[in-house]
Amino acid sequence: MFKLEGKVAMITGGSKGIGLGMAHCLGKRGVKLAISSRGEEDLKRASIELKEEGYEVFATPVDVAKQHSVENWMEEVINHFGKVDIVVNNAGTNIRKPLVDIEEEDWDRVIDTNLKGVFLVGQAAAKQMIKQGKGGRIINVSSIFGGVGSSHQTSYASSKGGVNQLTKVWAHELAKDGINVNALAPGYIKTPMTAGWLNDEDRLRKIIDQTMVKRVGELKDLEGPLLLLASDESSYMTGQTIYVDGGWTAQ
Secondary structure (H helix, E strand, O other): OOOOOOOEEEOOOOOOOHHHHHHHHHHHHOEEEEEEEOOOOHHHHHHHHHHEEEEEEEEEOOOOOOOOHHHHHHHHHHHHOOOOEEEEEOOOOOOOOOOOOOHHHHHHHHHHHHHHHHHHHHHHHHHHHHHHHEEHHHHHHEHHOOOOOOOOOHHHHHHHHHHHHHHHHHHHHHHOOOOOEEEEEOEEEEEEOOOHHHHOOHHHHHHHOOOOOOOOEEHHHHHHHHHHOOOOOHOOOOOOEEEEEOHHHOO
C-alpha cells in the first residue's frame, strides 16, 4: 500500500513547518520533491536538509499570490522532472487580531496567500494534470478554523473555509479527468514555528483541554493521512476535508 516511488510532488510552503514535514514524509517513500517558498534562505536550508536525507529535490522561490510566479514554477518543475503527480497546497500565513483592529492590508495578505494562492496553484496543477492525461492528486491544507470559529481569526478562518469549498468544487470538476481533490485540516501541530507560543503553559493547557486525546499534534500525525490522499488507496475519496485535530472539531 501507499506506493509512491517515482511520483513527483509539488509542495508550497515546503521550506519549514508542516510543509517541510510533508516533504520528508513523501521523500521517504521515493517521491521526487519540488518545494517552494517565498523565503529564499529558508528554502536553501530546507533543500540542503532534504538532500542530505537522500531525497531528489528541486527548490524554487515562489510567491503563490502571483499568477506569473506560480505559472513559471509549474513550467520549471515540468522542465526539471517532466511531470507532476501530487500537489500539496500548503503555503499559508496568519495575522491574529480582533475584528475591530484588522487593517485592510492584514486581510489582503492572509486571503492572498491562503486562498488566492491555493486557487492559483490548484488551477496551474489542474491544467498540467489534464494535459498529462494520467490523473493526479491535489491536497489542500486547510485548518480546524475552516470549520469552527475562534476569536482573532477573521481573515484566517475565512480563508480556510474558502479552501474547504474550493476542494469540493474542484472535486466535482476534475473527477472526470481522474484528479482527486481533498483537504487536510490540522489542529494545533508542534513545529519549530509554533514551539514558541506552545511553551506558554496557559495557552497549551487550553489547547490540550479542547482535544479529546489530550495532547498537541506532531508532524508524524499528518503522515498517514497525507500518504493516503497522495496514493491510489484514496481513489474513491474526493471532495473531502479530513480533520487531523485530536477530536477538536467533533466536540
